[in-house]
Amino acid sequence: MRKYVLKRLVQVMVILFCILTILFVLFRLAPGDPVTRMVDPEMTPEESQHLIEQLGLDKPIWTQYLIYLKNCSTGEFGYSIHYGEPVARVIWDKLPNTILLFTTAVLLSAMVGISWGKIAAWRKGKATDLGLTIAALVTHTLFLPWLALLLVWIFAYQLNWFPITGMISDDVWLDPEAGFFTKAGDVLYHMVLPLTTLFLIHFGSYLLVMRSSMLDTLKEDYIVLARAKGLTERDIRNKHAAPNAWLPVVTSVGLSLAFSINGGALTETVFSWPGIGRELVFAVSHNDYPLAQASFLLISTVVLMSNVVVDVLYAFLDPRIRY
Amino acid sequence: MQQATIQDLKAKRRALWRQRFMENWRVFLRNPLGRIGISLLIMFGLMAACSYIPPMIDPMYHPMTGVDPKVVSSVGPSWQHWLGTDFMGRDIFSQLLAGARVAFMVGVSAAFMSVVLGTAVGMTAGYMGRFTDTALMRLADMIMVLPTLLVVLMLAALFGKLSIWMIVLMIALFRWPGVSRIIRAQTLSLKQRPFIDAARVSGASHLRIIFRHIMPNVLPLAFLYMTFRVTSAIVIEAGLAFLGFGDPGTVSWGMMLQWVWKTGHMFQAPYWLLPPGICISLITLSFYMLGRAMDEVLDPRLRDETQAG
Amino acid sequence: MALLTVENLGIGYQTAKGLLKAVDGVNFTLEPGHSLGLVGESGCGKTTIGMALMGLLPPNGRITEGRIVLDGLEISAMSEDELRKVRWNKVSMIFQAAMNALNPVKRISAQMVEAIQVHRPEVSDEAALTRVEGLFNLVGLPLERLYDFPHQYSGGMKQRAIIAMALALNPKLVIADEPTTALDVIVQDQILKETKELQRQFNIGIIFISHDISIVADVCHQIGVMYAGQLVESGPAEEVFFNSKHPYTQALVSSFPTLAGPKTKLAPIPGEPPNLTGTIPGCRFCDRCPKDTASCKLDHPQWQEVGPGHHVLCDHC
Numbered sequence: 026m027r028k029y030v031l032k033r034l035v036q037v038m039v040i041l042f043c044i045l046t047i048l049f050v051l052f053r054l055a056p057g058d059p060v061t062r063m064v065d066p067e068m069t070p071e072e073s074q075h076l077i078e079q080l081g082l083d084k085p086i087w088t089q090y091l092i093y094l095k096n097c098s099t100g101e102f103g104y105s106i107h108y109g110e111p112v113a114r115v116i117w118d119k120l121p122n123t124i125l126l127f128t129t130a131v132l133l134s135a136m137v138g139i140s141w142g143k144i145a146a147w148r149k150g151k152a153t154d155l156g157l158t159i160a161a162l163v164t165h166t167l168f169l170p171w172l173a174l175l176l177v178w179i180f181a182y183q184l185n186w187f188p189i190t191g192m193i194s195d196d197v198w199l200d201p202e203a204g205f206f207t208k209a210g211d212v213l214y215h216m217v218l219p220l221t222t223l224f225l226i227h228f229g230s231y232l233l234v235m236r237s238s239m240l241d242t243l244k245e246d247y248i249v250l251a252r253a254k255g256l257t258e259r260d261i262r263n264k265h266a267a268p269n270a271w272l273p274v275v276t277s278v279g280l281s282l283a284f285s286i287n288g289g290a291l292t293e294t295v296f297s298w299p300g301i302g303r304e305l306v307f308a309v310s311h312n313d314y315p316l317a318q319a320s321f322l323l324i325s326t327v328v329l330m331s332n333v334v335v336d337v338l339y340a341f342l343d344p345r346i347r348y
Numbered sequence: 349m350q351q352a353t354i355q356d357l358k359a360k361r362r363a364l365w366r367q368r369f370m371e372n373w374r375v376f377l378r379n380p381l382g383r384i385g386i387s388l389l390i391m392f393g394l395m396a397a398c399s400y401i402p403p404m405i406d407p408m409y410h411p412m413t414g415v416d417p418k419v420v421s422s423v424g425p426s427w428q429h430w431l432g433t434d435f436m437g438r439d440i441f442s443q444l445l446a447g448a449r450v451a452f453m454v455g456v457s458a459a460f461m462s463v464v465l466g467t468a469v470g471m472t473a474g475y476m477g478r479f480t481d482t483a484l485m486r487l488a489d490m491i492m493v494l495p496t497l498l499v500v501l502m503l504a505a506l507f508g509k510l511s512i513w514m515i516v517l518m519i520a521l522f523r524w525p526g527v528s529r530i531i532r533a534q535t536l537s538l539k540q541r542p543f544i545d546a547a548r549v550s551g552a553s554h555l556r557i558i559f560r561h562i563m564p565n566v567l568p569l570a571f572l573y574m575t576f577r578v579t580s581a582i583v584i585e586a587g588l589a590f591l592g593f594g595d596p597g598t599v600s601w602g603m604m605l606q607w608v609w610k611t612g613h614m615f616q617a618p619y620w621l622l623p624p625g626i627c628i629s630l631i632t633l634s635f636y637m638l639g640r641a642m643d644e645v646l647d648p649r650l651r652d653e654t655q656a657g
Numbered sequence: 658m659a660l661l662t663v664e665n666l667g668i669g670y671q672t673a674k675g676l677l678k679a680v681d682g683v684n685f686t687l688e689p690g691h692s693l694g695l696v697g698e699s700g701c702g703k704t705t706i707g708m709a710l711m712g713l714l715p716p717n718g719r720i721t722e723g724r725i726v727l728d729g730l731e732i733s734a735m736s737e738d739e740l741r742k743v744r745w746n747k748v749s750m751i752f753q754a755a756m757n758a759l760n761p762v763k764r765i766s767a768q769m770v771e772a773i774q775v776h777r778p779e780v781s782d783e784a785a786l787t788r789v790e791g792l793f794n795l796v797g798l799p800l801e802r803l804y805d806f807p808h809q810y811s812g813g814m815k816q817r818a819i820i821a822m823a824l825a826l827n828p829k830l831v832i833a834d835e836p837t838t839a840l841d842v843i844v845q846d847q848i849l850k851e852t853k854e855l856q857r858q859f860n861i862g863i864i865f866i867s868h869d870i871s872i873v874a875d876v877c878h879q880i881g882v883m884y885a886g887q888l889v890e891s892g893p894a895e896e897v898f899f900n901s902k903h904p905y906t907q908a909l910v911s912s913f914p915t916l917a918g919p920k921t922k923l924a925p926i927p928g929e930p931p932n933l934t935g936t937i938p939g940c941r942f943c944d945r946c947p948k949d950t951a952s953c954k955l956d957h958p959q960w961q962e963v964g965p966g967h968h969v970l971c972d973h974c
Contacts, residue, residue: 171625
């Protein structure tokens with residue numbers, strides 16, 4: 026198993042290297058001068074000279090490429106033009122926020138999707154199945170930013186139950202009295218709407234995959250054997266069918282991660298959730314190239330690493346796979 | 349005599365095709381998802397077709413440039429403007445119709461391109477095998493894990509605002525790997541079948557085998573995946589437009605949502621917020637339902653079988 | 658008293674084209690410790706009978722007439738909950754190993770322990786495991802493979818594990834549905850010998866379902882030949898095999914090569930069984946029958962006794 030994880034990590038490194046190279050080429054191919062793109066025009070001449078040297082922008086292209094690779098591997102992404110701060114510092118703070126929202130959303134929707142998919146398959150053709158399938162189809166195809174706006178409009182603006190945007194309330198976090206749980210509660214309170222958005226969009230696809238995978242599994246001979254053994258229907262479903270039906274769902278979670286991060290970026294943007302997805306959108310809108318490049322790399326890394334996690338989980342769930 | 353027999357055979361084959369098509373069509377229509385999907389799509393098709401009418405009635409109904417001179421801010425529905433106007437007095441209903449046209453255009457063309465590309469790559473990888481296969485599939489793996497929306501966003505940042513056709517091309521370029529994987533698997537299993545061997549022994553070239561023998565067998569599958577690609581293409585374009593990176597020269601539903609959001613009308617103007625969102629969601633839903641219904645036609649395993657024993 | 662009595666059994670499947678009568682008017686009895694082989698082509702209803710004996714007909718299948726009485730219990734009239742208690746306890750099943758009968762994500766030992774503990778919740782994990790070890794010894798599986806997953810077993814080992822599982826609760830009746838199909842001949846032979854031995858040792862009744870009449874003749878006391886949902890010939894194994902009367906049985910016998918039997922030419926049976934959704938007026942085999950006469954198509958054939966305990970459903974035998 027350890028060998029497999031290592032192998033996958035090496036693959037991730039190779040893919041990241043390819044992405045880095047392509048980004049480098051694109052940045053040089055794009056119209057305009059790389060120097061003006063990467064260096065804040067408001068810097069003093071000394072500062073900008075220092076930065077140009079640091080990024081190697083005055084060197085031949087191959088040297089530039091090598092310096093770029095070295096900088097990326099050490100996390101030196103230059104200065105953000107908008108914030109006037111090192112890019113690494115800007116996005117490093119945002120990473121936990123994205124991971125918090127993203128993983129909670131994926132885990133929650135996968136768990137709910139799987140358990141409801143199981144029920145739908147078990148009650149195939151009955152009202153429960155029909156209701157769940159229709160709900161899954163409809164929510165799954167809702168346009169995410171619109172759903173987000175709708176939720177904000179109804180639950181934050183009209184009903185005033187939740188905050189409209191953001192991740193924290195200043196008064197809570199500035200209050201020296203506030204303990205960890207108050208602060209955590211405050212974040213959770215802000216997280217409800219973005220999480221609901223992502224959950225509504227995602228649980229449906231997991232539900233549908235689990236349902237059809239479960240229906241396939243229920244036709245298997247070992248289910249007949251389990252029934253012949255005199256197991257209750259409940260045990261057949263939970264102990265024999267479900268553990269097999271999970272496998273395709275885990276694969277589909279892995280395949281949909283890239284799609285989920287798209288949605289994550291849109292959600293962060295609408296709710297002003299301070300994560301890297303929003304940072305990327307912001308950077309692109311404000312022509313902050315160093316920041317955009319770094320956020321994109323970081324997001325790609327997050328997706329790639331989550332894929333590794335999913336693959337390892339799969340290998341863990343299916344005894345037939347031994348690496 | 350011989351001529352007649354060939355004619356005869358051809359007629360028989362045509363009849364067989366027609367019979368199979370009608371049978372599939374019946375299976376498709378028996379599926380409620382297929383029926384709803386088709387009806388919704390016909391409705392959107394009508395909307396797209398009608399999008400040419402309002403600007404002909406009055407230039408103020410032009411979705412992009414037409415401004416009602418009497419209106420200076422967003423107003424609610426009225427006889428002049430069935431769904432109201434946006435912040436500068438443009439008619440929302442005619443924008444909505446134009447949006448249907450853009451959605452079809454983007455969805456179908458991007459899906460078509462990505463499916464053609466994916467099928468070509470999948471067949472090549474599956475048929476050639478060995479190094480070609482490994483190289484193409486590694487490439488597919490890499491592209492597959494990239495979040496398409498954010499990649500296109502990145503490209504938009506570098507190359508300035510993308511035109512709608514560039515967006516379509518980009519979506520196609522980044523959405524083929526899923527198709528190619530499935531087509532590759534199908535090609536691999538077809539390659540094992542005797543009729544491919546027979547073709548090879550009788551001296552058919554690789555190209556001929558790919559186009560005459562493998563392609564007809566993978567095309568239905570490719571066609572099925574096209575409907576799913578249409579939905580993802582529409583959603584990506586809408587997302588891009590929503591974030592402000594759409595083609596500034598076209599009115600798409602995503603663009604409309606961007607306007608209502610960016611001009612701060614989302615809490616004041618439900619008549620403006622609701623229609624484009626409903627339309628994007630519904631058109632996605634209908635293509636998705638179409639795809640699932642087709643899935644059942646193509647994969648008899650999925651049909652409700654009451655046969656047993 | 659007979660261990661198993663099947664009286665005038667009829668089983669139908671609800672299909673899109675109407676009710677398919679998979680089994681029609683089948684009668685037989687089985688004495689304790691005896692074995693009956695049901696033979697026929699696929700689709701003749703033999704597996705359906707096996708499933709009905711376990712109360713495991715698929716949702717669209719049901720017993721339309723007749724009854725099944727096992728050890729004094731009327732299986733055909735039981736509720737799902739009652740059936741659950743009978744399954745594996747009194748009647749268990751040996752599935753075909755080539756099928757995916759063992760759950761791929763659970764260890765063999767866990768699947769066997771489960772079978773024991775479902776019916777004997779009071780048995781501790783240790784005691785159940787000891788029992789499983791005993792069963793492993795019984796069927797000749799090495800104990801160190803106890804905690805393997807199914808995919809780590811060979812076909813023959815899977816088959817032994819399935820047999821061991823079927824014996825876990827000392828059932829009175831075991832239904833073996835094509836237990837050795839898709840195993841290679843040597844393993845097949847070993848397993849059949851061991852099954853026979855186990856049956857004698859534990860005095861188990863066996864219903865042996867197979868398409869291969871030579872195997873059934875070798876293993877069973879009695880043979881019932883099925884065609885298109887009906888029993889067409891039944892009797893002692895030797896009688897039916899060496900002295901077969903029904904043209905279908907004769908065709909079956911000559912379609913398999915035997916080492917022991919008389920040397921004959923292998924003959925395929927031309928034609929296909931009839932469609933079972935409608936009503937069939939006459940003999941069901943007449944379309945494929947060499948002795949077919951005009952009256953065969955019109956009248957239901959009657960049972961004839963052709964030897965001691967040897968019956969044939971044919972008017973011309």
